[in-house]
Amino acid sequence: MEPVLFYGVPQGCSFGSIVALEWLGKPYRLCRMEMMEQPWDARFAKVNPRFKTPALLTEDDETLSESLAILLHAASRNPEHPLGVRHGSAEADRLHQMLSYLVSDFFAAFNPLWVLYDGAAGIGPLADKGVDASHQELLLTVARTDIAEQCAYLDGLLADRQWLLGERSVADAYLTGVGRWVAYHNRNYGLFDLEGAYQNLAGYLRRLDDDPAVQFARAIERGEQPTGKGHFQGHVSLRELESRLAA
Structure with a gap:
């Protein structure tokens, strides 16, 4: 299944993970978290018990948190892509x-x-x-x-x-x-x-x-429905993800 990125608004650092997914060009979904609305949905504890974004539900229904881990995961899963890296390489070390x-x-x-x-x-x-x-x-x-x-x-x-x-x-x-x-x-x-x-x-x-992926991520944060380059498969709610999170 497609990975799901949980992103926070407003002004979340998870913005960069949206841009990275657009650049990498593989199908993905998004789940929006309104950071100023407290308390957060308790179901998010299964994604990240620290209640922080970004977080990622991978294709294998594993959960990852922290931008560093998410971005390295995304880059290493696509080693042939210009943005991809191979574990142990000098390029991976510099990244x-x-x-x-x-x-x-x-x-x-x-x-x-x-x-x-x-x-x-x-x-x-x-x-x-x-x-x-x-x-x-x-x-x-x-x-x-x-x-x-x-x-x-x-x-x-x-x-x-x-x-x-x-x-x-x-x-x-x-x-x-x-x-x-x-x-x-x-x-x-x-x-x-x-x-x-x-x-x-x-x-x-x-x-x-001016980058199209950055413009796309801005539109996402504003609550619009941009199409990007077609890799974004739509938003999904925590309720809709309950079965994957229970796996």
Whole structure:
């Protein structure tokens, strides 16, 4: 059966996994999770007991969580595809290294801003406490410094290449989901001028924005019904997946 990707909205990093599945071009389905609607459907515990996205129900009805595991699984299941990799190869090692960086250092740089975001929305660790002005400024300062450091690193990588690893990979797909957070939080918190400070990274992100798979994933997040290139087989609900999750 087709794999099912569980993706979260709004602004989920699972966006990158949708892009990767479109790029890889194999049939798949999606299951939408509204992250701000608490509590989540209890049936999701069978997918990921930590109640986080992305998660994947594989063709063999096994469950995977974490972007790193999902993207490496997808790439290794399609070794003949230009985005595919073979376990143990130098290409696989470089992909693993880049994804490890993106899901750790780059992702974590935004954590202080998501703490503020969740607190304002009435969820998360600060939902009942709020954030006073001094703590908010501290979180913003830490985030601004760390995000700038990560952007500078990627900007340097992209000085002499179009893609993170030289050739397009699922690491680029992942960055479509988390790289957009710079612009998103810039609107809310005025972090820095991405275009002026990190021109290579800014140009790279603009190119990604124009990619058909990225446009498809944006339409999916907006709740539209795009067709993409025909690999997407439609949405499915947790209720409809009960038999597969019980296997």
